[in-house]
Amino acid sequence: MNLRNMKVAGNRKIAADTYELKLYTGPDFKTSPGQFVHVLVDPPHYLRRPLSVASISRDELTLVYKTFGEGTKTLAGKKIGEEINILGPLGNGFTFPEEKRVMLIGGGVGVPPLLELASDLHEMGKSIHAVLGFKSEQDVFYEEELKGFAEVTVVTEDGSYGKKGLVTEWLDDSADIFYACGPNPMLRALLTELEIPGFISMEERMGCAIGACFACTIETTDGGYVNVCKDGPVFPKDKVVLP
């Protein structure tokens, strides 16, 4: 665990309301796909913002965020050379598969964490099919980046780009295992659809992001509970009850 100021190396728009933020990590910042960082934003916004690690290379950490609310909007104003306080890496990332044929499923800003995962899986020699769902053409990002590691199917709700519909309508039947990251309704639909084993990455509003405040607690299928921040955000598909 780690708390440090990181200098902005880049912060550019890559799709509608979607930005790619590159940060110099400084030495010894190690993370694995599926982990996230907790990002301090400007006052009067008080809570940090949890954002997934999209990719990491030597001393550069890449985050991709959508400006939903005011806090991420202040992030979009950060210029090269400014510093951002980062807590992380946090949580448990994806467990790598035994299986050969892997399907990655990303919805909207659920796509970024799949990039580093795809890169690692590619190195391990897996066959990867990434199915990415977006609202509309202008929201699409990381298609090209993922193509470096995977076969990519882009799905848009309005059909303005790639296939039309929801990701659940364009799943790959030949996959042995899946990794999914996206909004809860998408995850819920996947769980009823897919019989193969898989991992899902969950989103909950967070306070501490280290397991100390119980803001992000969800029920487990065995009647217990887990904290998404510390025990997740990635869980085996049948471990947790989707809220």
Next chain:
Amino acid sequence: MNLRNMKVAGNRKIAADTYELKLYTGPDFKTSPGQFVHVLVDPPHYLRRPLSVASISRDELTLVYKTFGEGTKTLAGKKIGEEINILGPLGNGFTFPEEKRVMLIGGGVGVPPLLELASDLHEMGKSIHAVLGFKSEQDVFYEEELKGFAEVTVVTEDGSYGKKGLVTEWLDDSADIFYACGPNPMLRALLTELEIPGFISMEERMGCAIGACFACTIETTDGGYVNVCKDGPVFPKDKVVLP
């Protein structure tokens, strides 16, 4: 009255914890010595900061501020090119004198508004003696600038620069009228000391700075009340009761 964003043209330290901020006013910004502006600072600081006009030239407004608290500290971080929201000019400035020999008395950050005043009085051909009081050598500023228009006596409390003591110990007996700006204890001392007519510029914590909230109300010697922001900040010496 006026509300506008002004670009920072310069923001440099000129004495201990004291900064000179230059702003591009844009067209048609007119002010007279003794007026002030109400400066928006960054969140979570909510109230604006009243700062006197130190000088004005074509389209450049100069403010001098001391970083007492957190709000002015965020001002000190403003870089060239950034914008600051300015309300003003506000209040009533100094009334120019009939008299010939004018004494200007400034204590600490009470000095800045005397600069523009001295420049105007100089142009009117007055003979000007400025007595400036500071804590210590490192706090002294605007001595040179004022020397362009006036005879200048600098007084420091610890004697580390210029005369030693309080401004009240180094007043000019030959003056016909005085203009004073500084902390209330200094003003109070002056009023008992000086028999000649004079004007004082007052400081009060402000809300609106336009006369709408009664945050800055003080009593007048005739039993009424005035708002420092709208009816002042400059008052004839016997008009108001010093709080």
Next chain:
Amino acid sequence: MKLSQTLPGLKLKNPVMPASGCFSFGKEYAQFYDLNRLGAIVMKAATKDSRFGNKTPRVAETSSGMLNAIGLQNPGVDNIINEELPFLDTFSTPKIANIAGSTTEEYEEVTEKLSSHVDAVELNISCPNVKEGGIQFGTDPALASEVVRAVKRKSKVPVYVKLSPNVSDIKGMAVACEEAGADGLSMINTLTGMQILKEKRKPLLANNTGGLSGPAIKPIAIRMIYEVYPHVSIPIIGMGGIETAEDVLEFLLAGASATAVGTANFHQPLIMPEIIDALPGILEKYGLSSVHEAIGGAHDENIASSLYSS
């Protein structure tokens, strides 16, 4: 987009008005924009005689807010009628007089004089009752009832009661005021707070305590309005930290029929016309076709429907 609405005594062009005490009697902000743009004008508190108020400092800054202890400074009801109202009468915007007092009799007297000159009165019951040893009218439902009843008898126009948030049971206060005859509620006044000057080791404000306002208190205002709304059938004017048209919508959804902007005027003097300009777009963004439709929208369908909120 329909922003207009009729509340007791008030034909509002839009649901945005200044909060009492943050707008004096209108002249100052009239230099920035046409007061006819506002939904209504709410005046600084009026007392029987001219009051100087508290010593300075009267304001302090807090995180996302401020403290004030002005002390009900005002020129007195007669001067308000003679010196301040003629200016406001040049506008078509409805006028609300905020009325304060330290005894029931003072409230009655001020109401009697002022109410015929305005469209509604707003009773500020956060004042300490000198007769009852200084406890606030606004924290005791029985005292509040008494003053509301008394003022209702004297007032020629509808009476809105401005509730203090410094209470254990805001619903009880609201219901007591409605039963006593209030035509509407204003919620919320400031929360009592303090800041200490470390240099001097004493409270910063000359009055020691002051009222906390600004964005910091918005969640408390929203909660109280949401809590009161299902239990009253009189309209609520909501306030407490409003800065944007989105905030106005949040107050409407909680159950307010109109809103007031206080502290934000000091932050940004043009805030009210800016909010009014932005409001149609914001209502549309969230799928609403009028202010009326938004009122109480965050409540379950099955709550007792009320006169001013369908």
Next chain:
Amino acid sequence: MKLSQTLPGLKLKNPVMPASGCFSFGKEYAQFYDLNRLGAIVMKAATKDSRFGNKTPRVAETSSGMLNAIGLQNPGVDNIINEELPFLDTFSTPKIANIAGSTTEEYEEVTEKLSSHVDAVELNISCPNVKEGGIQFGTDPALASEVVRAVKRKSKVPVYVKLSPNVSDIKGMAVACEEAGADGLSMINTLTGMQILKEKRKPLLANNTGGLSGPAIKPIAIRMIYEVYPHVSIPIIGMGGIETAEDVLEFLLAGASATAVGTANFHQPLIMPEIIDALPGILEKYGLSSVHEAIGGAHDENIASSLYSS
């Protein structure tokens, strides 16, 4: 600079401890710094049985603060004793157990089990009393007295009562708790607030309302501590929006003998050791030679001197 002090049950190295519920049972923050640096450790609320708490979302952000509705989630008193305390016992720092319940009997039972394992207990009386129809123990002085008396009988260690700020008369509550036997007070818990999700036209938190904390509420905390201090002779642990050593000093001057940091831990995980490091310098800056000297320093000299504040 003397930061240490002895309060009932607690030998504090310094006046800085976590606020209950913001620090779980210590393991997480122990990854950032040595818990022996803290004045004390305050644990998450304990109830009789394991509780899952409310559905998510459980937190929302507000201007300079946050809302939470965790719903007293905790593993239950037995698991706390068996699973959590052994870790905390490896530190020399005093431990305070925060105790919650929905009936007086539950408070008693939890106290009986837990109090022998800790140095003090903190009674969280902001919970709704299910027997009395859900009104909070913390807003009714008679109910509060009753639960304090009951817990005092069972507790083997001093009892601090954590007061709710959602009351008309905080002084009355404080005095009632002292008379019922409280050894100290904790002030303040959160203010009830709400945020509305405009997209869905309903409260954002699954629980509808939540507790407001963070810098936004600091002025209210300071006011309440300042108001209570002259009327009690038991020490006060102050909290509400503390972020800096200067804030700690402000609480001490208002009348707190020690302080707790809650929400700010989420903002800046290293905040408590940072505050502790900065405190000697800040006390010196304001001319103080010990924490003890600062306590109640903002009050006039002539107030009734009390045991924990000279």
